[in-house]
Amino acid sequence: MKVLIVGSGGREHAIAASVAKSSKVDEIYCAPGNAGIGMIAQCVPIGAMEFDKIVAFAKEKEIDLTIVGMDDPLVGGLVDELEAAGLRVFGPRKNAAILEGSKAFSKDLMKKYNIPTASYENFDNAKDAEAYLEKAKFPIVLKADGLALGKGVLICKDLEEAKEGVKSIMLDKKFGSAGNQMVIEEFMTGREVSVLSFVDGKTIKTMTSAQDHKRAMDGDQGLNTGGMGTFSPSPFYTEEVDEFCKKYIYQPTVDAMAAEGREFKGIIFFGLMLTEAGPKVLEYNARFGDPEAQVVLPRMKNDIVEVAEACIDGKLDEIDLQFEDNAAVCVVLASEGYPVNYEKGYAIHGLEAFEGKEDYYCFHAGTKKTEEGIVTNGGRVLGITAKGRNLKEARANAYEAADWVTFENKYMRSDIGKAIEEV
Ligand code: AMP
Numbered sequence: 001m002k003v004l005i006v007g008s009g010g011r012e013h014a015i016a017a018s019v020a021k022s023s024k025v026d027e028i029y030c031a032p033g034n035a036g037i038g039m040i041a042q043c044v045p046i047g048a049m050e051f052d053k054i055v056a057f058a059k060e061k062e063i064d065l066t067i068v069g070m071d072d073p074l075v076g077g078l079v080d081e082l083e084a085a086g087l088r089v090f091g092p093r094k095n096a097a098i099l100e101g102s103k104a105f106s107k108d109l110m111k112k113y114n115i116p117t118a119s120y121e122n123f124d125n126a127k128d129a130e131a132y133l134e135k136a137k138f139p140i141v142l143k144a145d146g147l148a149l150g151k152g153v154l155i156c157k158d159l160e161e162a163k164e165g166v167k168s169i170m171l172d173k174k175f176g177s178a179g180n181q182m183v184i185e186e187f188m189t190g191r192e193v194s195v196l197s198f199v200d201g202k203t204i205k206t207m208t209s210a211q212d213h214k215r216a217m218d219g220d221q222g223l224n225t226g227g228m229g230t231f232s233p234s235p236f237y238t239e240e241v242d243e244f245c246k247k248y249i250y251q252p253t254v255d256a257m258a259a260e261g262r263e264f265k266g267i268i269f270f271g272l273m274l275t276e277a278g279p280k281v282l283e284y285n286a287r288f289g290d291p292e293a294q295v296v297l298p299r300m301k302n303d304i305v306e307v308a309e310a311c312i313d314g315k316l317d318e319i320d321l322q323f324e325d326n327a328a329v330c331v332v333l334a335s336e337g338y339p340v341n342y343e344k345g346y347a348i349h350g351l352e353a354f355e356g357k358e359d360y361y362c363f364h365a366g367t368k369k370t371e372e373g374i375v376t377n378g379g380r381v382l383g384i385t386a387k388g389r390n391l392k393e394a395r396a397n398a399y400e401a402a403d404w405v406t407f408e409n410k411y412m413r414s415d416i417g418k419a420i421e422e423v
Pocket residue numbers: 118141150153155185186187188189192214271282283
């Protein structure tokens with residue numbers, strides 16, 4: 001089989017590495033990919049939003065399966081265009097990717113189908129939002145409706161901050177058209193867990209749990225980022241929590257989408273908050289998490305291509321999804337200054353240390369191949385994943401491997417997975 005992956009981050013590298021293990025696959029392509037993906041796939045210089053070019057390429061190469069990794073092309077309808085051209089593709093159509101593409105939609109869906117989430121109101125103008133805030137309890141959470149690179153969420157401690165937030169989202173359009181609508185919701189406290197799942201329109205099978213570290217600095221300080229590291233499984237995701245979520249969150253979400261005429265096939269990522277009142281949905285994503293994929297996929301025993309095809313064909317019930325009984329930790333190596341200002345173009349040394357080492361992975365996120373070698377090309381540069389028999393061992397291994405690689409301005413958090421010590 002020939003497989004095409006759409007995207008260019010650490011998540012797509014993890015997907016490509018998983019696809020490369022499939023005995024069914026002969027050739028892997030990635031649009032546009034990155035330097036690391038280029039070691040296991042053929043990268044083609046086509047942007048993830050260049051739909052016409054992607055479709056033309058997939059037809060010309062007779063691609064058997066396209067996997068769309070990123071949110072923007074999913075929400076923009078790339079799956080529909082590939083399908084219209086008679087191609088097989090893994091991911092939700094545009095009318096289902098709205099689950100991630102519009103927070104107002106997803107909140108209304110949860111309300112309508114009694115899926116536990118924070119209480120909220122949707123707004124389409126700043127005046128009404130401000131009037132609502134006058135009577136609200138603080139802290140409070142403001143969310144731009146649309147996609148905003150994971151940055152469209154503001155947690156405001158008082159009225160003044162919240163009014164400023166409404167202004168930046170709805171009037172100054174800090175997140176562009178993503179701020180045409182806005183959700184204001186109750187602030188929740190608890191531990192966060194990410195649960196990714198395969199969905200075939202009716203059946204849902206969840207993967208092993210993970211936890212992301214979204215803030216830039218140790219101790220969950222600093223700005224929100226795309227994710228500074230992950231661990232899997234989450235020891236806080238107990239069997240009891242799993243049972244609750246299966247009954248009140250996972251299947252109800254899939255059924256709700258089907259009932260709305262928005263059959264969901266692909267990945268649903270449940271961002272959960274384990275509150276005192278039970279698990280609640282923080283957000284839905286319509287794709288693998290980044291960097292959750294970097295700890296979940298290396299632990300998956302199944303052939304990812306087989307599972308993706310079962311989703312497309314509505315036969316996920318025939319798959320016995322299995323994960324290794326171990327743990328993985330991913331430490332993101334970023335450029336100092338991320339997520340605000342950072343320099344790029346520095347040579348990366350030590351990548352060869354990963355060659356031939358089982359259970360250690362160096363997933364590329366922001367890297368570029370030049371004539372002088374591989375250089376940094378983004379805020380998040382690499383995701384260093386290591387497995388271990390348990391979280392403690394995986395964490396020690398990941399931090400050991402994080403030292404194998406060096407580049408100017410290298411920055412990482414030192415407390416990824418440290419929370420496990422609380423258990
Ligand atoms: P989201 O993009 O919706 O996942 O939000 C980004 C981050 O903001 C989440 O991972 C949480 O840490 C935080 N967050 C979002 N919604 C809430 C909420 N209702 N209460 C507390 N924290 C939240």
